[in-house]
């Protein structure tokens with residue numbers, strides 16, 4: 549994914565999630581509550597992790613989280629997630645969030661970047677060895 553903020557969504561890649569925050573997702577100042585954004589990031593990151601684990605995963609760590617720009621009610625948010633590290637049982641995912649503001653004028657702003665680690669778990673919620681990559 550790109551570090552640039554060139555008023556465009558990242559090319560050649562599909563977001564895991566697209567969602568628009570509503571007034572009920574706002575904080576007391578009227579901007580979108582960071583905890584709501586964190587929840588969406590966790591969901592977006594879990595999608596490639598679940599596919600790689602071929603089963604359930606649990607979030608073990610939020611390694612980093614940067615709220616670089618505010619998010620406003622009515623922004624159209626796109627969540628891009630990419631696996632950056634795979635261990636024995638763990639999968640680390642980078643998530644970038646872009647907001648399309650004033651959508652008729654195509655203003656795109658990278659608002660958030662985070663790295664999270666998920667652990668593949670079994671039916672007893674214990675860590676599970678990751679399966680080999682499908683060929």
Ligand SMILES: CC(C)(COP(=O)(O)OP(=O)(O)OC[C@H]1O[C@@H](n2cnc3c(N)ncnc32)[C@H](O)[C@@H]1OP(=O)(O)O)[C@@H](O)C(=O)NCCC(=O)NCCS
Nearest residue numbers: 606607608609634635636637638639665667669673674675
């Ligand atoms: C996820 C869980 C099953 C893992 O069990 P555990 O006994 O703590 O796991 P381990 O210590 O064996 O570590 C498992 C993997 O996580 C990694 N890990 C552990 N602590 C970590 C940390 N702080 N940051 C990143 N990775 C970490 C380990 O390196 C290991 O990876 P590897 O197997 O690829 O080498 C357990 O911690 C748990 O149930 N946590 C709660 C999960 C949850 O409820 N999440 C939602 C909360 S909102």
